[in-house]
Amino acid sequence: MSFTKMHGCGNDYIYINCLKGIPFDPNRLASVMSPRHYSVGGDGIVLICASEIADFKMRMFNLDGSEGKMCGNAIRCVGKYVFENHLTDKLSLVIETLSGLKTLTLHKKNGKILGVTVDMGKASLEPEMIPVLAKDKFIQHPFEVNGVTYYGTAVSMGNPHVVIYMDDIYSLDLNKIGKDFEYHPLFPERVNTEFVKVKNRTNLEMRVYERGSGETFACGTGACAAAVSSVINGYCDYDTPIGVSLIGGTLTIVVDRDLNVKMTGPATKVYDGVFAYECETE
Structure with a gap:
């Protein structure tokens, strides 16, 4: 299974292209791939999926296998991933997450995405x-x-x-x-x-x-x-x-x-890799 290791300010995840579906149990895969020293290592895995209501859908799973609703550092890396892997040519993207739709503005230089601004939506104190x-x-x-x-x-x-x-x-x-x-x-x-x-x-x-x-x-x-x-x-x-x-x-x-919030920060690719994993459909 191919993957890409990326990080936003050191918040590192393992990114997997799932536009054609998810042929594995993501909760289990997160717990298998995330341990440092013993596997790929990271704060979890991020699945880049197709969406019916946005440009792409992001699903993220913590290293303990639990699914998170949103990750601001990960979503910036998703923007970099889809642009630099020629999955889109848009510099403004809408990403579906479990906490709603998020709008990304990609900052490009010499064909690479160096940073991303995310409209994080409105904070709540209720x-x-x-x-x-x-x-x-x-x-x-x-x-x-x-x-x-x-x-x-x-x-x-x-x-x-x-x-x-x-x-x-x-x-x-x-x-x-x-x-x-x-x-x-x-x-x-x-x-x-x-x-x-x-x-x-x-x-x-x-x-x-x-x-x-x-x-x-x-x-x-x-x-x-x-x-x-x-x-x-x-x-x-x-x-x-x-x-x-x-x-x-x-x-x-x-x-x-x-209380509308915008966040700007870097997105960095570390490397591409292949992980040997016996796939099980979700």
């Missing part, structure tokens, strides 16, 4: 949309993890996030505490957790623990959630580019006053 078990919007709301009180802001970017501000994000042992946030009973569908340091009004630093994957080098929807949280909490400004620095690189996020 508890039932995230979901979070709260009566009102969960903004700088105290909650306890392992006996420690944290203050979090819950945001949906089509998937659930909670943003926590700290002065020191680099001493955290996310491998130890991350799952306690992910599986916190306040979040019935689990949650992605962003640990954010505010540098100034236009720059944030962030680490992320993603549900189903653990700590990753970057999370596009997480960077968007951090920017949304930062404007509503007064740390950053609306309609102003916000640089979110992650382990793997920097994403630029703009949030308008209606």
